[in-house]
Amino acid sequence: MPELPEVESLTHFLRERAVGRTVLGVDVVAIQALKTFDPPVTALGGLTITGVARHGKFLDLDCDGLHLVIHLARAGWLRWRDDLSGAKPVRPGKGPLAVRVRLAPDEEGLAPGFELTEAGTQKRLAVYVTKNPDDVPGIAALGPDPLDESFTVDALKRIVGGNRIQIKGLLRDQKIIAGIGNAYSDEVLHAARMSPFKIAATLTDAQIADLHEAIITTLAEAVERAHGLAAKDLKAEKKSGLRVHNRTGQPCDVCGDTIREVSFADSSLQYCPTCQTGGKPLADRRLSRLLK
Secondary structure, three states: OOOHHHHHHHHHHHHHHOOOOEEEEEEEOOHHHEOOOOOOHHHHOOOEEEEEEEEOOEEEEEEOOEEEEEEOOOOEEEEEEOOOOOOOOOOOOOOOEEEEEEEOOOOOOOOOEEEEEEOOOOOOOEEEEEOOHHHOHHHHOOOOOOOOOOOOHHHHHHHHOOOOOEHHHHHHOOOOOOOOOHHHHHHHHHHOOOOOOOEHHHOOHHHHHHHHHHHHHHHHHHHHHHOOOOHHHHHHHHHHHOOOOOOOOOEOOOOOOEOEEEEOOOOEEEEOHHHHOOOOOOOOHHHHHHHO
């Protein structure tokens, strides 16, 4: 799933390539991806992209005051095309293509644009056309952005205080903190040397400060690594920069212990026992059920 660093990089990528260009049209292939009907998606035709912003994991293209808002969900991605003039007409079907955004030709006659694709059968990619991004329910409900200057240690302390959920779940909850998903929550907790099952309200002031530093450092470093990369290269860069997530069975880069995994119904988490849980493996609940 694209998380804050990847969406931030896509934001910069589109600012460099799409801002100032006129939208020729938006072709919706997967009708379930379009979540709004007024204004219609056809209203974007002829408008100029004047800005690109990020809200948590949402991309926001400002088209002369009308906003094309995109959420890539778990399996979605944005693919930039330098020239779509020869692209085949889009037809609804079973392929990964969900939306195509066509832009006006440049001075060389190339008609660039981008396509939104989604792999798998769980189609959750979402596109909104709205006059105000805050009208998108997911954006309206977002918690503070961890890259914003207002996200201080004291702000995190207020978030954590009295919250009885596990810290892994807190980091992933977009209504609490915006932009962190399954992968970077694993990375943050490894950097903070903290168990994913630790109850948020039990954190000491020192642990909150360590967690805050881990959040800022982990995300900032990931953003820096992705800066300037083409959209097509971001997935590979993300994978190469992860220390624990999706590295089950491999040695921890910090201590050399074997990275372990806890599986759930539709996801899993990875952690290092030595760095995070005092050397004790956490119970894998799915495996435990299979052994009963």
